[in-house]
Structures are given as structure tokens and as C-alpha cells.
Amino acid sequence: MRAFLSLILIVGMTACQTTPDTTVPTPPADRTGGAATPAPDPRFAAASDEFVDAMLATQPEWAIYQGWYENAGELTVPDAAYFQSRREFYRRWQRRFDAFSPESLPADQRTDLVLIENEIESSLWQLNTFRPWDWMPSVYNVAGPIGLILNTDFAPEDERLRLVSNRLKDVPAYYAAARENLDTPTLEHTDLAIAQNSGALDLLGQGLSDRIAASGLSAEEKSLFTRRLGNAQSVITDWIDWLTATRDRLEAEGSARSFRIGEALYQEKFRYDIQSSYTARELYERALAEKEKLHQRMDQITRDRWSAYFPDTPMPRDRLERVGMLIDHLSARHVDREDFIAEIRNQVPRLADFVRENDLLDQDPTRPLVIRETPLYMRGGGAGASVSSPGPFNPEANTYYNVTPLDDYTAEEAESYLREYNHWILQILNIHEAIPGHYTQLLHANKSPSLIKSLFGNGAMVEGWAVYAERMMLEQGWGNDEPEMWLMYGKWNLRVVCNAILDYAVHVKGMTQDEAMHLLTEEAFQERTEATNKWRRVRLSQVQLTSYFAGYAEIYDFREQRKARLGDDFDLKRFHNEFLSYGSAPVSVIRELMVSK
Numbered sequence: 001m002r003a004f005l006s007l008i009l010i011v012g013m014t015a016c017q018t019t020p021d022t023t024v025p026t027p028p029a030d031r032t033g034g035a036a037t038p039a040p041d042p043r044f045a046a047a048s049d050e051f052v053d054a055m056l057a058t059q060p061e062w063a064i065y066q067g068w069y070e071n072a073g074e075l076t077v078p079d080a081a082y083f084q085s086r087r088e089f090y091r092r093w094q095r096r097f098d099a100f101s102p103e104s105l106p107a108d109q110r111t112d113l114v115l116i117e118n119e120i121e122s123s124l125w126q127l128n129t130f131r132p133w134d135w136m137p138s139v140y141n142v143a144g145p146i147g148l149i150l151n152t153d154f155a156p157e158d159e160r161l162r163l164v165s166n167r168l169k170d171v172p173a174y175y176a177a178a179r180e181n182l183d184t185p186t187l188e189h190t191d192l193a194i195a196q197n198s199g200a201l202d203l204l205g206q207g208l209s210d211r212i213a214a215s216g217l218s219a220e221e222k223s224l225f226t227r228r229l230g231n232a233q234s235v236i237t238d239w240i241d242w243l244t245a246t247r248d249r250l251e252a253e254g255s256a257r258s259f260r261i262g263e264a265l266y267q268e269k270f271r272y273d274i275q276s277s278y279t280a281r282e283l284y285e286r287a288l289a290e291k292e293k294l295h296q297r298m299d300q301i302t303r304d305r306w307s308a309y310f311p312d313t314p315m316p317r318d319r320l321e322r323v324g325m326l327i328d329h330l331s332a333r334h335v336d337r338e339d340f341i342a343e344i345r346n347q348v349p350r351l352a353d354f355v356r357e358n359d360l361l362d363q364d365p366t367r368p369l370v371i372r373e374t375p376l377y378m379r380g381g382g383a384g385a386s387v388s389s390p391g392p393f394n395p396e397a398n399t400y401y402n403v404t405p406l407d408d409y410t411a412e413e414a415e416s417y418l419r420e421y422n423h424w425i426l427q428i429l430n431i432h433e434a435i436p437g438h439y440t441q442l443l444h445a446n447k448s449p450s451l452i453k454s455l456f457g458n459g460a461m462v463e464g465w466a467v468y469a470e471r472m473m474l475e476q477g478w479g480n481d482e483p484e485m486w487l488m489y490g491k492w493n494l495r496v497v498c499n500a501i502l503d504y505a506v507h508v509k510g511m512t513q514d515e516a517m518h519l520l521t522e523e524a525f526q527e528r529t530e531a532t533n534k535w536r537r538v539r540l541s542q543v544q545l546t547s548y549f550a551g552y553a554e555i556y557d558f559r560e561q562r563k564a565r566l567g568d569d570f571d572l573k574r575f576h577n578e579f580l581s582y583g584s585a586p587v588s589v590i591r592e593l594m595v596s597k
């Protein structure tokens with residue numbers, strides 16, 4: 001309540017010149033009328049709290065990724081007994097939550113219930129049907145949680161080192177179970193496992209030995225730690241050798257499992273991961289249609305603007321060729337490498353102003369976005385931008401917009417990166433990551449804090465919102481409807497659209513590498529390096545590449561239907577505020593709740 005009051009005060013003070021009182025949150029008119037909202041159910045609140053506690057207590061690795069370190073010193077050994085206990089765990093909780101009917105819960109609890117049920121069903125499906133432990137050697141790696149413990153400052157150094165020492169104790173049992181579980185792996189996930197476990201050896205190398213030596217641990221603790229570390233290194237080395245031999249045998253025999261998961265598994269994974277009202281096939285067809293629409297639109301712009309940029313060059317007859325030429329030409333307009341972060345700092349407040357002046361949705365100036373250079377321990381995947389939100393166990397912390405400076409790039413690499421994030425695309429990136437994309441969505445989600453939604457939130461909704469925000473801002477006049485902006489938007493959006501096409505086509509329809517490269521480089525105007533990376537990613541993941549487009553298409557289609565139905569009563573700001581008020585619930589569920597009001 002206090003946060004709500006201060007929000008009104010601050011918005012009132014800073015925004016009165018342009019919009020006297022419209023930025024003060026007003027409840028939607030239809031919220032007061034209609035059917036009575038059920039009261040919160042304390043039994044449900046208790047059950048979901050207990051479920052979270054039980055998950056954190058029994059899944060130490062997952063808990064570490066959520067920023068909860070109580071059991072961080074325990075390594076889960078993935079043996080048969082463990083899998084059996086997980087099955088029993090989820091069945092037990094499934095019975096408990098079956099007792100609640102969604103209709104008797106208010107919206108925030110109802111959406112929590114949907115997320116919990118999906119988490120349980122999805123986990124049981126992973127355990128019983130998808131079984132990545134049988135064929136994806138890359139699921140076995142002890143390094144991730146250890147890296148987090150070593151690099152996150154949640155406790156004094158000595159305490160964190162003791163946790164690592166304790167985790168290392170069971171590393172031999174861990175890899176013994178891995179060998180026992182693996183049946184027929186894919187070559188791709190075997191290669192990934194070899195590479196990542198080599199990285200694990202690096203993490204457990206000299207740097208860690210130096211930290212142990214410099215620590216305040218007792219001589220006894222140090223020698224125990226060093227012995228465990230030595231054991232872990234030799235076990236991981238053996239594991240890599242075993243994987244390498246397995247890989248060579250599978251390749252020689254031609255007996256590896258295919259990385260393509262096929263239609264049945266794809267549909268099921270799509271159902272659990274996306275929780276969409278579209279089927280996987282419907283979404284694939286929707287993406288194909290979207291690609292064609294984008295091509296047509298981009299071609300129209302190219303024809304209109306051709307003579308302005310190429311007065312002496314005849315326009316190629318091939319549609320994609322001429323669009324590609326104009327994109328290439330325009331990409332030369334970009335900031336200098338040393339101005340990259342400064343330009344982002346400059347743009348973010350302008351985006352906030354635009355959202356306010358155009359009455360697009362509520363913002364919260366009391367929780368500013370801190371733009372910073374990406375911390376060193378988070379770098380490694382090359383340059384990039386990301387938003388890191390405070391975890392659910394640390395609600396007062398800042399939200400950061402991490403931007404990696406281009407310092408480590410050669411002149412040539414920097415130029416290629418800056419052409420990619422050129423004058424127009426950099427603006428779209430800021431919309432996506434910051435305002436009104438990820439950062440704004442997060443602020444709204446935090447207004448009705450739900451541990452369940454923070455921990456089990458729907459990724460397609462979160463990514464879909466950021467992608468939706470890009471188009472919405474341009475439609476509302478960001479970029480002044482400049483054709484060049486829409487052309488670059490087309491290229492940017494084609495990436496999302498083609499990710500979805502690629503994912504389905506590769507896993508379900510057997511798309512070949514050549515066809516994939518054609519789709520990405522010719523039809524989506526990607527550089528060869530980018531397309532090659534994407535081909536690698538689509539073989540290692542399933543459905544994830546589809547989530548961006550799935551969420552986006554569902555939000556956009558819902559808004560258009562809503563507009564058509566409400567006519568003059570449709571209000572964009574009210575739509576956005578209400579849509580975001582349900583937190584990171586699946587779009588299909590938010591839609592159902594909004595429609596039923």
C-alpha cells in the first residue's frame with residue numbers, strides 16, 4: 001500500500017506538464033462490475049508455500065539457480081532411487097493440488113495453480129517420457145552450481161568454499177550414475193557434454209586451488225578439500241574420455257540417436273513449455289504466414305525507397321536480393337564503438353517519456369533501471385545486452401540493464417556488431433530489453449508479488465511481451481513511422497519468426513542443414529556466423545526457439561480480437577495494464593481471465 005501511494009506522488013510530480021492525471025493508476029471500469037471475485041483461499045496459499053519449500057529443500061541445484069543457498073552444499077546424485085523419489089514427490093503434490101478448483105480461486109491464485117500444475121505435469125513427463133538423462137549427456141555437469149557458489153557473493157568466502165568442498169564429495173557417485181543412466185545419446189549432446197565438462201575441469205583448476213590455499217579454512221579442511229578436488233578432476237577426466245570413446249563408437253556404427261525429437265515429443269514439450277492456446281502445428285503455420293507478410297512489407301518499402309539510396313543502380317529482379325541490398329546499405333548508419341553504452345543510456349529515458357506521453361501503460365519511477373557494463377563473470381558469450389532482475393529472494397535489489405562494451409573486439413568485429421545493432425535496431429533492442437519490454441513487464445509483475453510466478457513463470461509470456469512491445473511502440477509512432485525503421489524492424493522480427501519455423505521444421509519435418517541455412521541467410525538476412533550458431537542451437541534445444549514467437553503471436557492476436565470486440569471502448573493503456581497485472585502467467589490463461597470478466 002505504501003508503495004502504491006508513493007507511486008502516485010512521484011508520478012504526479014514529474015508527469016503533470018504533459019499528462020495531468022492520466023498516469024495515476026485507475027482501476028479498469030469492468031473490474032468493479034461483473035461476477036464477484038472469489039476471496040483468496042488460505043489453504044491454497046499454505047499449500048503453494050509448502051510446495052515451494054519442498055522444491056527448494058529437495059532440489060538443491062535448482063534452488064541455487066533461484067538464489068537460495070540453504071542446501072547448496074549437497075550434490076544431487078541422479079541415480080534410480082533419486083528418480084523414483086521425484087516421481088513420488090510430484091504425484092503426492094499433484095494429489096494435493098487436485099483438491100483445488102480454479103473457479104473457486106481469485107485470479108492471482110488461479111494463475112498460480114495453473115503454473116504449479118504445469119510444473120508438476122511437466123516434471124512427470126520429463127521423468128517418464130522425455131527422459132533426457134537417457135540420451136542427453138550434456139545434462140550431466142557439476143560445474144554450473146559450483147560456478148555460481150564461487151562467483152556469487154551471498155556468504156563469506158570460507159563458507160562458500162566449504163559448500164563447494166562438500167559438493168565435491170559425491171562427484172564420483174554422480175558420474176557413476178550418469179554412466180549407468182545413459183542409453184543411446186545423440187552425437188550433438190555428446191559433443192556438448194565433452195566441451196562443457198572440459199570447462200568444468202577449468203573451473204576446478206588452479207584458480208580454485210589458489211583460492212583454497214589463500215582461504216581461512218583449517219589445515220585439515222584444506223587437505224580434505226584438495227583430496228576431493230583431485231578425485232573430482234580425475235573422475236571428470238575419465239568421464240570425458242568415456243564420452244569421447246562412446247562418441248567415436250556411435251559415429252562408426254551410425255547408431256547415435258537423432259537430435260530430432262519428432263512430432264509426438266515435440267507436441268508434448270510444446271504443450272508443457274509454452275502452455276499456448278495454439279497447437280505446435282498451428283503456430284508453425286502462423287509463423288510461415290508472418291514471414292510472407294514481412295517479406296511483402298519489406299519489399300514495398302524497398303521499392304518505394306530504392307531511388308533515394310541507389311539512384312544509379314537498377315533494382316534487382318529478385319525480391320529478397322533487393323531487400324537485402326537496402327538493409328546492407330542502411331546498416332552503415334550506427335554509433336561509434338566508444339559511444340555504444342552512452343547511446344543506450346541516452347535512449348532509455350526517452351523511451352520512458354514516449355510511453356508516458358502516449359499513455360501506453362503505467363510505469364514506476366521509484367524502481368529505476370540501472371544501466372551498467374556487464375560484470376566480468378557474466379561475460380563470455382561475446383558482446384550483448386540483457387536485463388538481470390533481482391531474484392524472488394532479494395526483492396529490494398536493483399534491476400540492471402547489462403551492456404557489454406565492445407572493448408575486446410577487433411575493429412572488424414566491432415564494425416560487424418555495430419552494423420547489426422545499427423541506428424534503428426539499437427532502438428528496437430532497447431524497447432525489447434528495457435522500456436516497455438522486459439524491465440517494464442517485471443515492474444508490473446512485482447506489483448502483485450507471487451513466489452510461484454517468479455519461480456515457475458511462463459517464459460513464452462515474458463519473451464512474447466518484449467517482442468510484442470517492439471511492434472506496439474512502432475505502431476504508436478516511435479521512430480515516426482519512418483520506412484527505414486519498419487524495414488529494420490522487419491529484419492529483426494524475421495529472426496523471431498524464423499526461429500519458430502526452424503525449430504518445428506527441424507524437429508518435426510526433418511529440415512536439413514542446407515535448408516536451414518537457406519532459410520536463415522536468404523530469407524531472414526542473417527550473417528553466416530549467426531546462422532551457423534542457430535543451426536547448432538536448434539539441434540541442442542527443443543521448443544525453446546519457438547517461445548518468443550509463440551508469446552508474441554498470442555498477445556498480438558488477442559489484442560486485435562479485443563479491439564474488434566470492444567470497438568470504441570477499447571483502451572490500449574487499460575489493455576496493457578490489465579494484461580500485465582497477472583504477472584508472468586501463460587498468455588492463454590491471462591486471456592481467459594480477461595475475457596471472462
Ligand code: ZN
Pocket residue numbers: 332334415418419
Ligand atoms: Zn560502420
Ligand code: ZN
Pocket residue numbers: 432438463466
Ligand atoms: Zn528477451
